Amino acid sequence: MDSDKSHIDETTPRTHPRARRRTRQRSVIQRVLLEANRPLTPQDILLAAQARAPGLGIATVYRTIHTMMTEGTLVAVGIPGEAARYETAGKEHHHHFQCRECDGVFDIQGCPTDDLVKLAPKGFRLESHQVVLYGVCPPCTGMPA
Template sequence: MERSTRQRQAIREVMTELNRPLSPIEVLEAARAKVPGLGIATVYRTLKSLVEEGSAVAVELPGEAPRYELAGKKHHHHFHCTRCGKVFELEGCPGDFSFMVPKGFKTEKHEIVLYGRCTDCLH
């Protein structure tokens, strides 16, 4: 288990406060407000450690580098802003997609990503 440091605590706080999937760069920029000397290597190491211990999960979007969010959330999907690149959580799920699966196939999981502009980018 990794010891708790100011840097690690700042990264956890940022993930909790922003409450959306974050890129390592987004984590770095937000956490530097709390720990000015924070470096990108520390962010990557900490995110890797948080995933390994089960405190965070990687969010994989097609054609994108992983983003990270805190673990333990209910099943949900994502909205990806095509202008600023931020990713936001969408609560809930529209339901069971087994009716779309070819006969004899079995669905194991699904992911829905909506693309458009966030409220900040609409103005």
């Protein structure tokens, strides 16, 4: 019984669980993130998920975020001066737009990568970049969604 586990190579030291379980809370949070199609704050996630999983706690949101980040199914999106937001991994290279009215962050496509690469001065090894556009989103300009 006990010797059966002795050969298991724990190369991935898990902070949390060793065998994942499919819980209602986790499913709902994952669905919220998938359907949002834009980066959400932990609070955003909590609010949206509580509609489908009453009683959901903020700690579970953070735990699920960690789990998904570890799995590689979620990535953090940082916006200057803001708490981290999270969006599903696997999207193609893109950047973000933040509305100064509602503070919402939206995905935008396209990127003048070549032009940005040229900005790196001599001696600086460029590895990645990030663009954030600021302004007002359609709903906040009075336009219908």
